[in-house]
Amino acid sequence: MSKNHPLHSPPGLARIVWAASVLLCVACSKNDDIASMTYTCGSVDPSAASGAGDPVNDCADLDAMLPPEPTLPADPDPSCILKAQQATSETPPAGWIPDESNGQTTVDTARIGAALKTCKVVKLVTDGANNAFVSGHITLAGATLWVDAGVTLYASRNPALFIKTQNCGVAGVNDSGACNDFITVSGASPAVVGDGIIDGQGGEPLIEPGNPSPPSWWQLSGALQQIDGSIGNPTLINLSTGTTGFVLYRITLHNSPKFHVKITSYPPAGPTVCTTHGDGFIVWGITILTPSRWFNSQGLVMTPHISRNTDGVDPGETSIATCGVMVHNTISTGDDHIALKGGHAVWNVLILHNHFGTGHGMSIGSETYGVYPAPDGTVLSGVTNVRVCDLTIDADSRPVGNGASPGDFNGIRVKSDSSRGGIVDDVVFKNVCMRDVNNAILVSTAYNPLFAGTNYPQFKAITFQNIHDVTCMGLNQPVVTLNGFSPAYPAGPLTLDNLTVDNIGPLAVEAEFSNIILGPGAVNFMPSGLDVTVTNNITDASAPTNCVFPTLPAPQPPAGWLR
Amino acid sequence: MRRLLALQTSFATLLLGGLLGSCTTNTALQTSLCSQDPSIEANCNALGVDGGPNGQALGLTGYQCSGSQRPDQNATFVQGIPSGLVCANRSAGVDGGTSGTSGAYCCTSQTTTCAYNPIAICDPGTYGYECQGANRPESFNPAITCGQGVPDPGQGLIDYCCSGVGLPTGCTELDTAICPGSTVGWGCSAASGVLPKGQDLAESKSRADEYYLLCAVPTLIGPNNIFCCYPPAQVPPGGTCVQDTTVPGCASTRFGFACYGDDRPDQDFPPMRCRDPGVPGTSYQGYPATVYCCDFAPEADGGV
Numbered sequence: 001m002s003k004n005h006p007l008h009s010p011p012g013l014a015r016i017v018w019a020a021s022v023l024l025c026v027a028c029s030k031n032d033d034i035a036s037m038t039y040t041c042g043s044v045d046p047s048a049a050s051g052a053g054d055p056v057n058d059c060a061d062l063d064a065m066l067p068p069e070p071t072l073p074a075d076p077d078p079s080c081i082l083k084a085q086q087a088t089s090e091t092p093p094a095g096w097i098p099d100e101s102n103g104q105t106t107v108d109t110a111r112i113g114a115a116l117k118t119c120k121v122v123k124l125v126t127d128g129a130n131n132a133f134v135s136g137h138i139t140l141a142g143a144t145l146w147v148d149a150g151v152t153l154y155a156s157r158n159p160a161l162f163i164k165t166q167n168c169g170v171a172g173v174n175d176s177g178a179c180n181d182f183i184t185v186s187g188a189s190p191a192v193v194g195d196g197i198i199d200g201q202g203g204e205p206l207i208e209p210g211n212p213s214p215p216s217w218w219q220l221s222g223a224l225q226q227i228d229g230s231i232g233n234p235t236l237i238n239l240s241t242g243t244t245g246f247v248l249y250r251i252t253l254h255n256s257p258k259f260h261v262k263i264t265s266y267p268p269a270g271p272t273v274c275t276t277h278g279d280g281f282i283v284w285g286i287t288i289l290t291p292s293r294w295f296n297s298q299g300l301v302m303t304p305h306i307s308r309n310t311d312g313v314d315p316g317e318t319s320i321a322t323c324g325v326m327v328h329n330t331i332s333t334g335d336d337h338i339a340l341k342g343g344h345a346v347w348n349v350l351i352l353h354n355h356f357g358t359g360h361g362m363s364i365g366s367e368t369y370g371v372y373p374a375p376d377g378t379v380l381s382g383v384t385n386v387r388v389c390d391l392t393i394d395a396d397s398r399p400v401g402n403g404a405s406p407g408d409f410n411g412i413r414v415k416s417d418s419s420r421g422g423i424v425d426d427v428v429f430k431n432v433c434m435r436d437v438n439n440a441i442l443v444s445t446a447y448n449p450l451f452a453g454t455n456y457p458q459f460k461a462i463t464f465q466n467i468h469d470v471t472c473m474g475l476n477q478p479v480v481t482l483n484g485f486s487p488a489y490p491a492g493p494l495t496l497d498n499l500t501v502d503n504i505g506p507l508a509v510e511a512e513f514s515n516i517i518l519g520p521g522a523v524n525f526m527p528s529g530l531d532v533t534v535t536n537n538i539t540d541a542s543a544p545t546n547c548v549f550p551t552l553p554a555p556q557p558p559a560g561w562l563r
Numbered sequence: 564m565r566r567l568l569a570l571q572t573s574f575a576t577l578l579l580g581g582l583l584g585s586c587t588t589n590t591a592l593q594t595s596l597c598s599q600d601p602s603i604e605a606n607c608n609a610l611g612v613d614g615g616p617n618g619q620a621l622g623l624t625g626y627q628c629s630g631s632q633r634p635d636q637n638a639t640f641v642q643g644i645p646s647g648l649v650c651a652n653r654s655a656g657v658d659g660g661t662s663g664t665s666g667a668y669c670c671t672s673q674t675t676t677c678a679y680n681p682i683a684i685c686d687p688g689t690y691g692y693e694c695q696g697a698n699r700p701e702s703f704n705p706a707i708t709c710g711q712g713v714p715d716p717g718q719g720l721i722d723y724c725c726s727g728v729g730l731p732t733g734c735t736e737l738d739t740a741i742c743p744g745s746t747v748g749w750g751c752s753a754a755s756g757v758l759p760k761g762q763d764l765a766e767s768k769s770r771a772d773e774y775y776l777l778c779a780v781p782t783l784i785g786p787n788n789i790f791c792c793y794p795p796a797q798v799p800p801g802g803t804c805v806q807d808t809t810v811p812g813c814a815s816t817r818f819g820f821a822c823y824g825d826d827r828p829d830q831d832f833p834p835m836r837c838r839d840p841g842v843p844g845t846s847y848q849g850y851p852a853t854v855y856c857c858d859f860a861p862e863a864d865g866g867v
Contacts, residue, residue, distance in 0.1 A: 166745075170745075172834065175745055418699065418701060419762070444697075445702075446698065446699070446702075449696075449697045449698065449699050449712055450711055450713070450714065450761075451712075451761070451762075452699075452710045452711040452712070452762035453762060454708065456701075483697075485701075485702055486702045486704075486705045487620075487622060487705060488621060488705035489705070512698075512702075513702070531622075
């Protein structure tokens with residue numbers, strides 16, 4: 001069992017109660033024509049539920065398919081244990097971020113890189129008060145990088161250490177391939193483990209000689225937001241094509257300049273040989289918290305909204321990802337929490353017992369066009385055979401920041417468009433609780449309607465079972481979208497079984513080009529729309545899923561600030 | 564695509580003013596020159612077998628038109644929302660069916676939130692729609708194919724150029740082309756006369772969030788035009804400059820523009836730098852304009 005994420009999480013009841021008491025008055029509308037919002041702020045401690053056990057955490061059928069929890073390796077040879085040579089402090093501003101003015105970066109890049117070439121396991125440890133490593137681009141081929149408790153491995157703020165094209169760190173240039181990754185992973189059974197932290201320093205000023213006010217990675221990304229552009233910032237951890245049996249275990253990731261983890265990995269026996277889930281990849285017990293502080297070292301407020309394109313974990317982003325598990329993780333970031341990217345193929349993935357804070361959702365897509373002919377003759381397509389169970393998504397875990405859009409508060413999202421669409425099939429979202437998300441369920445084939453192409457999204461069997469979205473502090477009515485692409489490419493069957501979205505308005509359900517099955521559990525709205533067929537199989541008045549939201553890691557506000 | 568930028572703002576106004584009195588939700592258009600045709604309709608809905616994975620009946624209506632008539636030409640705007648049929652031409656006229664020589668159409672049976680745009684300037688063989696919302700014309704009519712959408716900042720609508728018989732052959736990205744700064748090389752058949760478009764980026768996930776390319780005057784190498792292009796920001800509201808690769812004296816790899824108003828290309832398309840003043844001339848569309856020859860010059864590059 002992981003250190004921080006027991007299977008049955010204790011409830012965060014206290015914060016729910018106060019929020020409910022404060023916000024109940026907001027619901028007192030004087031306009032009889034507008035339904036009042038109901039603020040429930042969660043439910044009761046599941047341990048006190050009457051005999052029903054804990055339906056939210058009940059994933060027994062899927063738990064039986066999980067591999068054993070990974071373990072930390074044995075200590076390596078002393079020559080493979082590297083001691084920190086500088087210190088950082090949580091007391092700003094002195095020592096807040098590592099000093100990179102004295103050549104320290106070069107030392108750490110070289111010695112970490114050298115150790116990873118000769119050692120099967122490289123362990124980074126503290127040395128007295130020294131607790132920090134700073135490095136440029138690292139390659140990890142078939143080895144294990146172990147960041148010990150108390151240690152932070154920082155990505156350098158110097159773009160020169162990540163240069164891939166001339167545009168790395170250059171403002172205003174739309175070149176998503178400009179920089180190397182911070183850690184590039186490849187080979188057989190590579191791993192990044194430990195109770196330490198890897199910090200990408202995405203919100204800190206870059207090192208630009210001669211520039212007294214250099215931008216941060218995130219500011220470079222934000223500068224392209226107006227044109228919907230894509231900056232070439234480093235990915236924190238990126239797997240190369242051909243990687244097998246990757247493990248990410250217990251590590252904490254902060255402040256990636258762009259995506260945190262891109263996974264392409266499959267079982268050693270082959271992409272379609274999934275003897276045990278996890279043979280392909282394991283992400284177990286990790287924490288992603290971005291931004292990790294309220295301010296950067298320059299005093300600028302850091303919010304999820306400004307940490308643009310900082311996806312949490314994206315299987316399939318670079319190439320195929322199959323036979324994986326993602327278990328007991330906590331993710332709070334500025335873009336998708338998890339996004340299954342089917343640009344090549346994602347197949348057979350279990351996503352169990354995870355807790356999300358701020359972010360753009362538990363997502364599939366937008367790339368779903370992948371077709372992978374495996375050596376054994378099997379053809380994998382898009383995103384298939386996925387099970388998500390026991391998931392909480394809590395948009396109230398911390399403030400998102402000025403300028404936030406509804407998309408900053410997504411729940412479950414399946415997205416694509418005709419430039420990158422393909423098959424999404426045999427996907428089940430089960431036992432999911434959400435709080436104050438704007439888009440509770442978004443099945444969208446028009447991720448960006450501007451994009452042309454004939455890769456039409458083909459969303460097939462997708463099931464939403466035991467889903468409950470509650471309102472606590474939110475003021476907007478949540479929205480459900482169930483859209484296929486066209487009469488030729490309808491979505492469905494989309495099965496809604498025991499699905500309750502509190503405070504959903506009559507105009508807040510959008511559906512078109514879709515075949516929808518309701519039941520057997522109750523659904524508290526009725527989809528309708530252009531070319532929509534609804535089969536109503538509701539046979540019971542099942543109670544909404546009982547939701548309890550754990551307190552998630554979040555930056556502590558400065559003294560005297562209200563959250 | 565580039566041509567859509569010039570006249571898009573006037574289309575909605577034109578329709579609104581001219582057709583306000585004809586607000587209707589025609590679902591089975593009958594004009595003296597267009598009539599429903601069951602044999603065409605059978606062919607239209609066969610697309611559900613061949614074109615769609617599920618073989619659904621597509622609910623399209625077949626029309627036979629004569630002259631320059633189209634089944635979708637009576638589109639309207641109701642409180643700023645386009646309303647009209649979306650039709651796929653089923654014969655390959657070079658003008659997309661506007662010359663009066665064609666033909667057969669597969670159309671939606673209901674009005675949609677797209678309106679046929681009779682004044683859109685699209686590539687040969689394609690014709691324009693202006694739509695509201697997330698649905699592309701293909702969503703309403705699977706028999707049609709459309710190019711990259713171009714937002715109309717003034718109306719909040721999206722313009723498309725479409726065809727029922729396939730879009731013109733596109734261009735290919737060339738990593739080997741020598742282009743200034745961070746512009747990217749593209750090769751296109753010189754004979755076709757087409758320019759690189761957003762849809763030529765295809766499903767490139769790394770740059771899928773770019774939808775519009777601005778290209779320099781091409782260099783002719785063999786049978787191909789070699790372009791250097793970059794994805795610019797949207798033209799600000801009121802911007803009147805459009806790219807023009809036919810500006811006299813504008814050399815290869817430099818960017819030509821035609822501006823219909825007082826604005827300059829470096830205002831509309833940063834980081835474009837136009838050192839020389841514009842000169843009165845004629846745009847490639849044949850309208851009086853101030854033409855410019857400019858350079859791609861992001862600050863980081865220190866000019867080209």
